[in-house]
Amino acid sequence: MxxxxxxxxxxxxxxxxxxxxxxxxxxxxxxxxxxxxxxxxxxxxxxxxxxxxxxxxxxxxxxxxxxxxxxxxxxxxxxxxxxxxxxxxxDPELEQPPLYTREPVFDALRLRQESRGELAQWYLQLWLLMHTLLYTRYNRALSDVSRYQEATFTAPELVELMRDQLEALRGLGETVPEANLSLLDERGEDISRRVRAFIDLQVRAGLLEPLREGAEEGGEVWQQSLLGALESEQVGIHQLGHLQALAEGTLEDSGVDRDEPRGEPRAEEGEA
Known part of the structure; x- marks a missing residue:
């Protein structure tokens, strides 16, 4: 070569x-x-x-x-x-260069004149809810990479979950976190349009792929790709691992560096 x-x-x-x-x-x-x-x-x-x-x-x-x-x-x-x-x-141990921009995400999710912060909130909510469908409902951990073929969902399921999330936020009344307020300004088909754009982003990134066995009545079925499962595992280990300690209330007491993930060992992996 x-x-x-x-x-x-x-x-x-x-x-x-x-x-x-x-x-x-x-x-x-x-x-x-x-x-x-x-x-x-x-x-x-x-x-x-x-x-x-x-x-x-x-x-x-x-x-x-x-x-x-x-x-x-x-x-x-x-x-x-x-x-x-x-x-x-x-590579979680290396700094990502500036050329890896978030602009495609902002461009895809933007419907009006939303700020980058507001669009980031939409992406974060959709990403978390997608993982609810791919992991939580299958009682699957982020480290369960080998179960990626059973992890499927449809766009209407993600839309419904997002609607439920917004209703839960509205139920908080004046105690809604300020960062989430912009989510409550959705109107008409906003959720469906953003879900379609979000799924398209995941497909273009190789993290989701259409299930070729045919679509169900609820619409086209999307399956997590092996690449998507590997990346979610990596995110869980290197970016979200500290949340386990935070949830357990042990972060401050354990002396663990906030930048050092806990809860799962580093996965062994082959490299070219």
């Missing part, structure tokens, strides 16, 4: 976030596009790379705050025998 090929591999991974030697979910391998390699070629280049070339790829990605996690058949369900799954993930 020369430097040109390495750049093409990284460009592919930045676009799709994952690649499979033999997709096991029933989807077809992604074909080459103008100026971009096919999925087959990307996997072949990584597979055939020498140790020195893999080290160079690791260094290249680390400079962008990223790491490539490599999974074999048997590591998680859905990886076909003889296949290999490559997942591009943010």
């Amino acid at each position: 020369n430097m040109t090929e390495m750049g093409e591999v990284v460009a592919y991974l930045l676009r799709y976030r994952s690649a499979e030697r033999q997709p096991g979910s029933g989807r077809k391998r992604r074909a080459a596009r103008e100026g971009q390699l096919s999925e087959r070629d990307v996997c072949a280049l990584i597979d055939d790379a020498s140790d020195a070339e893999r080290e160079a790829l690791r260094d290249f990605l680390a400079g962008q705050g990223l790491r490539l996690r490599v999974l074999e058949a048997g590591d998680y369900p859905g990886i076909a025998p003889g296949s290999r799954y490559y997942a591009l993930l943010p």
